Amino acid sequence: MTAEAMPLIRLRDIRKIYPMGGESVHALDGVDLEIREGELLAIIGPSGSGKSTLMHILGFLDRPTSGDAWFDARPVSRLGEAARARLRSEKIGFVFQAYNLLPRLNVLHNVLLPMSYHRKPPADLLDRAHRALEQVGMVDRAHHRPSQLSGGQQQRVAIARSLINEPRLLLADEPTGNLDSHTAQAILELLFDLHRQGRTIVMVTHDDNVATHAQRIIRVLDGRIVEEAKAC
Ligand SMILES: Nc1ncnc2c1ncn2[C@@H]1O[C@H](COP(=O)(O)OP(=O)(O)OP(=O)(O)O)[C@@H](O)[C@H]1O
Ligand SMILES: [Mg+2]
Structure with a gap:
């Protein structure tokens, strides 16, 4: 397969087994998945089915017990921790249900957190943070602390x-799970906008509104993908 024809991500027979005392939990039980550049993929499925485990593997936060994975045509299933950490920080953006902002940092410094810099961030990084905050409509809150923001605003900062x-x-694991339906809709619109601008997005969600926008919906059940539906 040429690099051109390869999807951004390809998973083949991915398994994740957690040893639990004498037993083992098969969190992922033979997952095959391809994600193309520019796609918006929704992942649904009941609690405990393996959705977050799958997201962690897609984002190099965790490695599978067995199976093969390619990212951008490059085999990544056997990479060590340092190489995965690099891919994670350079290629992946995460948005979590609980926002995961650092309470003692203001909005601007939370946004800058993934960048490594010493003490004073250089002007070009500040520009980038400013643009990211602009994209999510939060420039005027740059010097607020997370505790001074609403849930929806905190999630906007997390997206920035x-x-x-x-x-x-961009991986989003139930990004609207802690929000009321009105705020959730606004956050989804923001993610849909990013997708329209060309961003590849994988989102775990229980929200029916996503189904109308996602190009593809996969259902995870007991660690397997049981259904792949094309949205009309
Ligand atoms: N670190 C771990 N150690 C042991 N078992 C784990 C671990 N992480 C997840 N599991 C198990 O793996 C299975 C899948 O968990 P996962 O978090 O992927 O589910 P999920 O689909 O994201 O659920 P939810 O919708 O509740 O977030 C569950 O049975 C869970 O108990
Ligand atoms: Mg989960």
Whole structure:
């Protein structure tokens, strides 16, 4: 397969087994998946089915017990921790249900967090953070602390933080799970906008509104992908 024809991500027979005392939990049980550049993929499925485990493997936060994975045509299943950490920080943006902002840093410094710099951030990084905050409509809150923001605003900041590295892939694990339906809709619109601008997005969600926008929906059940539906 040429690099051109390869999807951004390809998973083949991915398994994740957690040893639990004498038993083992098969969190992923033979997952095959391809994600193309520019796609918006929704992942649905009941609690405990393996959605977050799959996201962690897609984002190099965790490695599978067995199986093969390619990122951007490059085999990545056997990479060590340091190489995975590098890919994670250079290529992946994460948005979590609980926002995961650092309470003692202001909005601007939370957004800058994925970038490594010493003491005073250089002007070009500040520009990038400013642009990321602009994209999510939060420039006027740059010097607020997370505790001074609403849930929806905190999630906007988390999205800005996920964009600061210009990631190839944006992973969002139930990004609207803690929000009321109105705020959730606004956050989804923001993610849909990013997708329209060309961003590749994989989102775990229980929100029916996503189904109308996602190009593809996969259902995870007991660690397997049981259904792949094309949205009309
Ligand atoms: N670190 C771990 N050690 C042991 N078992 C784990 C670990 N992480 C996840 N599991 C198990 O793997 C299975 C899949 O968990 P996962 O978090 O991927 O589910 P999920 O689909 O994201 O659920 P939810 O919708 O509740 O977030 C569950 O049975 C869970 O108990
Ligand atoms: Mg989960």
